[in-house]
Amino acid sequence: MTGTPADPVRELLDSNRDLCEQAVDPLEIAAALEDSGLAVDGAARYRHADVFGLAEELYARVPRRPPTREPLPPAEPLRTLPLAALRTAAAHLLPLLPAATLGGLPGGALAVLLGAGAGAAVERRSGGEEARGGAADQDDWGPEQREPAPARGGVPWAALGQGAGTGLLLALLAAAAPGAARAAALGAATAGWAAAWLRRFGRRQGGAATLGEYRSRLRFALPLAVLAQLAALAGLGWAVAGDTPATGWAALLVLGTLPLLAAAVRDAGRPTAAAVAVLTAAAAAALLTLPAPAHWLGASPSGALSAAALGPALLLAGTAWPPSTGPGAYR
Amino acid sequence: MRIALLTEGTLTNAQRGEGGWCGRLVGGLPEHEFRLYRLLPAGRPAPPSGVRGLHGVHELPMWGRRPGGRGPTALRRRAYTKAYEELVRALVTPGERAGFGPALYRLAALGREDEALPAFLASGHAHRALERVWRMPGADTAGGQPLVCDVLVAADLLEQCLRPLSAPWYGTGPAGLGGADLCHVVGGGPAALPALVARELHGVPFVVTEHGLHLREQYRGYRSAPYRWPVRALLLSFFRQLTEETYRQAAVLTPGSEYDRQWQQRCGGEAARTRIVHEGTAATERPAAGAEPGAPTLVWAGALEPGRDPELMLHAFARVRAELPAARLKVYGEEGAPGYLAHCTAIAGRLGVADAVEFAGRPRSSAAAWESGSVVVFSALAQRSPRLLADAMLSGRAVVSTEVGVAREVLGPTGLLVPPRSPRALAAACLALLTDHERRSRLGLAGRLRAQERFAVEPVVGAFREIYLDLVSRYPAFPARPGAPARPFARPAEYWVSGGSTPPPAPAGQAPRTPGPALAEAL
Structure with missing residues (x-):
């Protein structure tokens, strides 16, 4: 003859061990037990007045043991890096094309337009974590059809401005030192690569224990990326335009690093600052290449260009570095 | 009576038609002025509420991208951080649950003063405060210590859940909750936050109607959510504290079934303030x-x-x-x-x-x-x-x-x-x-x-007619000044007959009678 076992809860506990170990609250166990078909008379079988008492006993009897090796939030896959490089390179080569072939004012204007268009096209939108509610999206007969969230509207002014500034800078550089311009546009590929790597690296460090540890891991990421970009630019310059004068080299290095810094600032949540810096550099460069100031300064066009872009680039670097060590820049 | 209906607009209309439950309530009580306050998912066009006969609809985008805005000044940031730390402490330290309500109201008060609450909650300062308290000794981290990614996700989710605290609804004008005689929360959860703040600020009582408990749905939904254990623990703790505070402060709870009532009672809803009102259906x-x-x-x-x-x-x-x-x-x-x-x-x-x-x-x-x-x-x-x-x-x-x-x-x-x-x-x-x-x-x-x-509609409407009248007779028309006791029945019955926007002409020799909120301000 089989009577009721001495400890009926034990069986329930064994069959629901995972649930009990991972529950954060007795009520969570109660909800799960009710979902599995346990009602008031079921609780009575375990000598409890209601499901809540039973759930509390289960919660108290099982030590908390969360799932081991919970996965971290996924980072972007590796293959996005070459894609990002291609996108950035395309966005820089496109405005260079009319500037190099047509030249002069029409070429420059076309470069600005194309740059703005390309900048807006490759702009990347990111969002934070979106909360999900309970099981509210279901009616009695089945899942309710939900319309997908439409793309966010609005004109991407910051991306347009940054693209236009980039186009103008490239057009000016193409007029001053064609070889350096080609190298700078090609170097944008490595800038895109470096920015995507930085983003990915930052995301992958989410497993750090504390924010302090996170910062210490990220502290030298941006400077390293900038150094790598400079080295890549030097290599490209040597390969594509070996006979460029020193001022052309300076312009190449400054303009080639600018996309990386602007991308870092944009990721940190300040796209307007990035656009303003690039536009300022472009405007100053355009001003300095006008005949009167150029004659007055007596500098070569590419020298004026690098001098005009250096200030905004340094400012961008200063703006990008502190937030790039925090996790907020990689959402 | 001026009644504010508060609801989270996602569980809508599709299958329930014609404004659903709220629509039937508003249609059945034409003698009251209803205003609808909805929390909606951001970045998506709002579906029409479908409720006819409303005096106003106010919407607040929730869930999704944070609207822009500046953070607090450096001076005020300390106050913000302190209140936020207290809130998190109430969530993660089992012995400090009582601090949840005060911390919530403190955050709401700060946010009302300079409207910098959402930006603060998304800032690095809030992240650091959250991490500091969460990793403190004594915090309930039985399921493992939170990592940086957990801090970020939890801070994001908390920011979204607390967005109603910075809604522009807390004035005493005709569109504000301070100008309402009572709030009616339909659905619980974050929709109850404005009612809690209005109660704290203006003494407006509120009724909570739940068909399918929000808290239970969270427990069920978070089991399959893609969050790590610490995030789940923190967020479910938040929802539980919020629900308990709501049930504690609610003047009347109206669950849809005895089964829901047991859950509510388990979460602190007093039996004396609970009344089961079945969900009416037009069928x-x-x-x-x-x-x-x-x-x-x-x-x-x-x-x-x-x-x-x-x-x-x-x-x-x-x-x-x-x-x-x-x-x-x-x-x-x-x-x-x-x-x-x-x-x-x-x-x-x-x-x-x-x-x-x-x-x-x-x-x-x-x-x-x-x-x-x-x-x-x-x-x-x-x-x-x-x-x-x-x-x-x-x-x-x-x-x-x-x-x-x-x-x-x-x-x-x-x-x-x-x-x-x-x-x-x-x-x-x-x-x-x-x-x-x-x-x-x-x-x-x-x-x-x-x-x-x-399950007829008429008993539901009748039940809420009674509940509303019962409530306003027990609560004064305006918040008592600090120190002065609230006086029930301080207003004659005619006061509650809403005469539209124009007050009735004052009899000679008597101060002109103004509606409750204006009087409250005059006092």
């Missing part, structure tokens, strides 16, 4: 279903998912078919879990009843579904909502259900109840009804009458 007006189909047919209805256990129905049907070869089964509903329909079809094939089972998908109307059978069967493992059950009873068909959740209180003696997971018991109950026409029609009629009595 009570519907005529009873017509003649039964020729072959004895069982109807099963609901989303096809493991929780509703159509497998049990199929197994029971195989036994029914063995006794009664003419029996047929119609399964209505779309698949709620991917691949589940194929799974059910395979089971039906394996049991050898595939030719008698029809998977009919979503029915044209629920009435048509009930009419196509002789007996309606529910085999779910959990029945949280009485809606479908009541709808089936209204058709006048006999109902068999597993005895879980609300089934017993809804069906009462008018249907057959069987234990869950028992094909034998279910088959026996189905057979008993299928073979006994007289009993079937008697139970069906009794069930229809019972559902008409309990």
Whole structure:
């Protein structure tokens, strides 16, 4: 003859061990037990007045043991890096094309337009974590059809401005030192690569224990990326335009690093600052290449260009570095 | 009376039609001024509320990208950080639960002063405060210490949940909650936050109506959410504290069923302030279903998912078919879990009843579904909502259900109840009804009458008419000044007859009578 076992809860506990170990609250166990078909008379079988008492006993009897090796939030896959490089390179080569072939004012204007268009096209939108509610999206007969969230509207002014500034800078550089311009546009590929790597690296460090540890891991990421970009630019310059004068080299290095810094600032949540810096550099460069100031300064066009872009680039670097060590820049 | 309806607008309208529950309430009480305050998902066009007769609709985008805005000044940031730390401490330290409410109101007060709350909650300062408190000794981190990614996700989610605190709704003007006589929260959860703040700030009492408890849905939903354990623990703790604070402060709780009432009581809802108001449905007006189909047919209805256990129905049907070869089964509903329909079809094939089972998908109307059978069967493992059950009873068909959740209180003696997971018991109950026409029609009629009595719209409207009047008679028209006791019945009954925007002319020799909020400000 089989009577009721001495400890009926034990069986329930064994069959629901995972649930009990991972529950954060007795009520969570109660909800799960009710979902599995346990009602008031079921609780009575375990000598409890209601499901809540039973759930509390289960919660108290099982030590908390969360799932081991919970996965971290996924980072972007590796293959996005070459894609990002291609996108950035395309966005820089496109405005260079009319500037190099047509030249002069029409070429420059076309470069600005194309740059703005390309900048807006490759702009990347990111969002934070979106909360999900309970099981509210279901009616009695089945899942309710939900319309997908439409793309966010609005004109991407910051991306347009940054693209236009980039186009103008490239057009000016193409007029001053064609070889350096080609190298700078090609170097944008490595800038895109470096920015995507930085983003990915930052995301992958989410497993750090504390924010302090996170910062210490990220502290030298941006400077390293900038150094790598400079080295890549030097290599490209040597390969594509070996006979460029020193001022052309300076312009190449400054303009080639600018996309990386602007991308870092944009990721940190300040796209307007990035656009303003690039536009300022472009405007100053355009001003300095006008005949009167150029004659007055007596500098070569590419020298004026690098001098005009250096200030905004340094400012961008200063703006990008502190937030790039925090996790907020990689959402 | 001016009544503010607060609701989270996601559980809308599609199937409930014409503004749903709120629409029926507003339509039934034309003597009151209703304003609707909705929390909506951001970045998506708002569906129309569908409620007619409202005096205003106010919407706040929630869930999704944070609207822009500046953070607090360095001086005020310390106050913000302190309040936020207290809030988090109440969530993660078991001994400090009492600090939740005060910290919430403190954050709301700070946010009202300079509107910098959302930006602060998303800032690195908030992240650091959250991490500091979360990793403190004494915090409940039984499931492991939070990592940086957990801090970020949890801070994001908390920011979204707390967005109603910075809604521009807390003025005393006609559009503000301070100008309302009472708040009515429909649905619980974050929708109760504005009501809590309005109560704290202006002493406006609030009623909470829940059909399907928000907290229980969170517990169920977060089990499959893609969050790590620490985030789940923190967020569920937040929802539990919020729910407990809501139930503590609510003047009246109106759950939709006895089953929900037990949950509410478990979370701190006092029995004395609780009143069960069944969810009214317009289907009570519907005529009873017509003649039964020729072959004895069982109807099963609901989303096809493991929780509703159509497998049990199929197994029971195989036994029914063995006794009664003419029996047929119609399964209505779309698949709620991917691949589940194929799974059910395979089971039906394996049991050898595939030719008698029809998977009919979503029915044209629920009435048509009930009419196509002789007996309606529910085999779910959990029945949280009485809606479908009541709808089936209204058709006048006999109902068999597993005895879980609300089934017993809804069906009462008018249907057959069987234990869950028992094909034998279910088959026996189905057979008993299928073979006994007289009993079937008697139970069906009794069930229809019972559902008409309990789930009609009129009693709901009447219940809330009483609740509203009862509430305003117990609460003063304006917040008592600090120190002065609140005086019930301080206003004559005529005060509550809302005369539109113009106050009645004041009698000679008496101060002009202004509406409550303005008077409150004058005081």
